[in-house]
Every structure is written in C-alpha cells, then in structure tokens.
Amino acid sequence: MALFTARGQQVKENINRQKVDLSKVQIRLKQNESVKVRVLGLNDYVEYLAHSSFQHKIYTQPCVGVTGANCPLCTASKSGVEGFDVLVPRKRYIFAFGDMESGEIKILDVSKNQAKKLIADMEEYADDINDIAFNLKKVGEGTSTGYSLNPILKMKGNDQEQFDAFENAEVTDEYFGSVLVPRKEELQVKILHESGFPVEDFGMDLPVEEENKEEGTGIF
Ligand SMILES: [Zn+2]
Numbered sequence: 001m002a003l004f005t006a007r008g009q010q011v012k013e014n015i016n017r018q019k020v021d022l023s024k025v026q027i028r029l030k031q032n033e034s035v036k037v038r039v040l041g042l043n044d045y046v047e048y049l050a051h052s053s054f055q056h057k058i059y060t061q062p063c064v065g066v067t068g069a070n071c072p073l074c075t076a077s078k079s080g081v082e083g084f085d086v087l088v089p090r091k092r093y094i095f096a097f098g099d100m101e102s103g104e105i106k107i108l109d110v111s112k113n114q115a116k117k118l119i120a121d122m123e124e125y126a127d128d129i130n131d132i133a134f135n136l137k138k139v140g141e142g143t144s145t146g147y148s149l150n151p152i153l154k155m156k157g158n159d160q161e162q163f164d165a166f167e168n169a170e171v172t173d174e175y176f177g178s179v180l181v182p183r184k185e186e187l188q189v190k191i192l193h194e195s196g197f198p199v200e201d202f203g204m205d206l207p208v209e210e211e212n213k214e215e216g217t218g219i220f
Helices: 009-017 072-077 112-124 159-164 173-179 185-194
Strands: 034-038 045-053 058-062 090-099 104-110 134-139 146-151
Touching: 034 159, 045 072, 045 112, 072 185, 090 112, 090 173, 104 112, 112 146
Parallel strands: none
Antiparallel strands: 034 090, 034 134, 045 058, 045 090, 090 104, 134 146
C-alpha cells in the first residue's frame, strides 16, 4: 500500500479546497449600496471571537485561543504594553446569504449591534423568507454604519429565477468553518512585530525569513 494519499491534480484540489478566497465570498458594500439576497435560513449566522486593530494594521481575524491554541494576539492584548489592549478579543458575527446576482452563498462580517439589527430584520419577516427576496443595504456612516434587510415587494426581471436557484441551498457548519480561517501563528507574530509590539520580550519567535523570497510566490 502506498504511503501517499493523493497524487497530482487531486493534491491540487485538496489543497485548494481548504482555502476559501475570502475576498470573493465576502459581501462588500459602499454606503447606501445594496445587494439582492435570499435569506436561506433563520439560523444562518455564527458568533466568533475576533482580534482587530485598525491603528496597528491588524485586520479582523478569528482568535485561535478558543481552540486551545496559543494566540499571540491574546498575549499582546494582555501584555500591558501601551496601546495593545485594543486587541482584546471581541465578539463578531458572520451572516450567510444567497447572493442572487452571482448565485453563490456569500458572507457578511459584522459587529454585535449590526448583528442585532440584521437578526431583528430576519425575524420580522421570518414567515416570508421562502417567498420574498431582500435588499441587503449598507446604511449610516462611520461608527453608526449598519446593514438592513428590506423586502423586495415586487420581483422584477429574472429576480424570481435567481431567487428560486437557491431553493435547496443550505448553509452548513462546514461552510462557516471554511470562511473562518485563522492566520498562522508565525504570521500573527510577524504582524505584531511590524506593528511595534516587542515580540521577543514575550517569548514569541519571529519567523525566519524564507530564502529566495523574491523568486516566486508559491509552488503553483
Ligand atoms: Zn486570541
């Protein structure tokens, strides 16, 4: 029996399957912009713990501490080093919707207050989600930015067709698992170092720079 588990094309597929391109599945809207969605289920949202600090250029990412793993960002948040307390893990929420235009399930990553509003909107129309589509709209500015789900009272063009295309679509736990991708520990240490955190003082090893870094971006 061979000791390898996959070969060639299959290996490539296996590797790629685990990688979800977040930039493609994330719903990104400008102020007052909206997108037509189908609400696929009343429980299609998850809560997770996230670290983020805009000022440190540490963008929203899941805390790996919840799995029992060592989380350098948690360490930094508790370090007492000035300014890094903002990295304290906070609850965030990911909603999944059927994006009618692309025909794909897409996600929206929001804060607690934004989640409350979306949940309230979904519950208001709970009995109708199998019949009506919604405009998911970004409203408000700055810290009062939020999202609202407004029912589309009259479907036009191919709205109904796009809506029906999600008839059997389901958002699984695996789906949410695949979009919540933690950064690797060495990458977290690297961004902490770049943001001015004294990583060495807290026993964190900076990753050894790869040789021939300029030569390529990967094996594919
Ligand atoms: Zn953490």
